[in-house]
Amino acid sequence: MSALWTAADAVAATGGTATQDWAAQGVSIDTRTLQPGDLFVALTDVRDGHDFVAQALEKGAAAALVTHVPEGVAPDAPLLIVADVLEALGAMGRAARVRTKAKVAAITGSVGKTSTKEMLRAVLERQGKCHAAEASYNNHWGVPLTLARMPADTDYAVIEIGMSNPGEITPLSQMAQPDVAMVTTVAAAHLASFDNLAGIAAEKACIMDGLKAGGIAVLNADIETSQILQDHARTLGVTQVLFGEEGPDWVVKDVRIKGDVTVIGASGGGEDYLFKLSVPGRHFAMNAVGVLAVAQALGADPLAASLDIAAWVPPAGRGTREVIVTDMANDGESLELLDDAFNANPTSLTASLEVLAASSPADNVGRIIKGRRVAILGDMLELGTSEIAMHREMVKNMHLQKLDLIHCAGPLMRHLWEALPEKQRGQWAQTAAELVPQVSRLVDAGDVVLVKGSKGSKVSLIVDAIRKLGHRRV
Known part of the structure; x- marks a missing residue:
């Protein structure tokens, strides 16, 4: 098995100093879930990750990403020493994005982004090697961590991007460099940090800021702030694909909740679709049609996706x-x-x-x-x-x-x-x-x-x- 990160690759990405040669198969920020062979990233949040480096190495970490040799750790232990751990993780995320030929989708929205990420993962992993975070890693450390964990031979990647305050989405989108950006919806969430719904929409629209040349924006046409999203796409010169009951590119024609399932009739790309989700919910149905639009925009087969999406179930706590x-x-x-x-x-x-x-x-x-x-x-x-x-x-x-x-x-x-x-x-x-x-x-x-x-x-x-x-x- 080839290494996800070698010391040489990580040094090239971060400009840091390796105390010795090492090779890591994964990247971890938590000693509780660390696997032998992982690179442990000593982030500082509620606790300083440097306090756990010794424990990480004892559990079999291949190396640790640190700003200094932590107390209780030998100077010749396998370390990558950098000026700032979070910035170095971001540099590794950007390097991982550059070295892969994967088609990348970035998803944001006030509601449904994690469920939609999982829907998209469920259909894309049937059509190639798909990478996505296991949890809702969508913030300033979650996005670079997800990217840094991405194998070079990935075919498709799904990156969830969230926000709590203005100005957070653009740098994360630019780091992810998506081929396709999707906005599930804009709703009254995080209003404590924004003046109104229009402000939230303007921030969500920033997920398009990092789109690669020729990138596509998949946008919800039904929401009252859709025009703000569309105007931002137009300003950037981005191709738009609109989904929802208002379409016009992917049209939700019929949604029927029948017991434990949702049956959906839709059209898109000149084709009609009739498919089901193994969970009830009109909101799930809308996002499922958006997922088909994203799959097609990524170059995947939307018909196969409509058949495979029935295997998806919501993550715990999300319906x-x-x-x-x-x-x-x-x-x-x-x-x-x-x-x-x-x-x-x-x-x-x-x-x-x-x-x-x-x-x-x-x-x-x-x-x-x-x-x-x-x-x-x-x-x-x-x-x-x-x-x-x-x-x-x-x-x-x-x-x-x-x-x-x-x-x-x-x-x-x-x-x-x-x-x-x-x-x-x-x-x-x-x-x-x-x-x-x-x-x-x-x-x-x-x-x-x-x-x-x-x-x-x-x-x-x-x-x-x-x-x-x-x-x-x-």
Whole structure:
């Protein structure tokens, strides 16, 4: 097996100094997941990565990327010494991009970028050697880490690019040098750092700034800020491919949610498509059509992609649907859990509520007799000055009005809870942790239960508690 990085290659990329010759098969920033043969990158975040270099070497790291010889590490240990570890990682990411002939897609969006990245990975890996981050590595260290891990013989790469503040996307796009850039959607997320939705759209449009010559932008035509994206593409002279119900290049013609699947009718590139996803969700359907557009723009086969996309399932916490068997002795004694506990804003919450509203609870299997559509909602964070109104106004949502019971956690969600009609109002608590001991009373066999909130609301604690009510069956 050829090395991913040799000491000579890393020195050439970073301008650093190697204490000895070494060869690494991977790149790691965490000793807990480090594999023997990895290059350990001593980044500084909450902790200084230099404190873990000795441990990394003991676990079999091929070398460590550092600014100095750490305490407890021999001067002749395999090290690459640089002026700045993060800048050196970025240099390795750029070098990895230059040395590969891979076709690269970069994806951003307020909602759905990680799920869309995984959809695209699922279809491209059937058509060549595909590289993408295993997790949501989409920030100032995640993007260079993903690139630095990319083998030179990669055929396709999918790079997720996110942002929290203005000015973050352009340098990451320029580092990734994508052949195709995709914007899934623009929604009210990170509004605390932006004046309005138009500001978010302008920042998302910057994913096109790093496109290679002849690059293609795949843009959502349905959103109200689509024109901002299109204008940016036009300014850059980038070829645009528009997808959505408004098309016109890839048109979503029909979306039908049928139990656990979504059936999609679409057209693009002069062809008609009828395909399915193994998960319910109109928002997933829209992004799936965008994925076909990206596949075609990369030179892959969109027809094969439409067949292979059924194998994709959402990552944990992003709409995963599973069955929790609450009593193995009684046939049908179970509930369905929709785990969407990783992120939340009004747009993504609406999409999840639509899925829940279309679900079919089971009657006559629980203590309450009638199966219910139950939502357990945590705070939507980083929405800016209108956050209270955004929470309260969710009571008007047409899908939410079809639910049987809504429990809420967090000070912001209290505003929705107070606005709910009495028949829908369940429990409220200041924190998600306070609902955990009550979980057996919040839900019942026969229910379909959605748990959703921003990661910081910690509603994942409630997901874990529901799973512990029985036996998980995905």
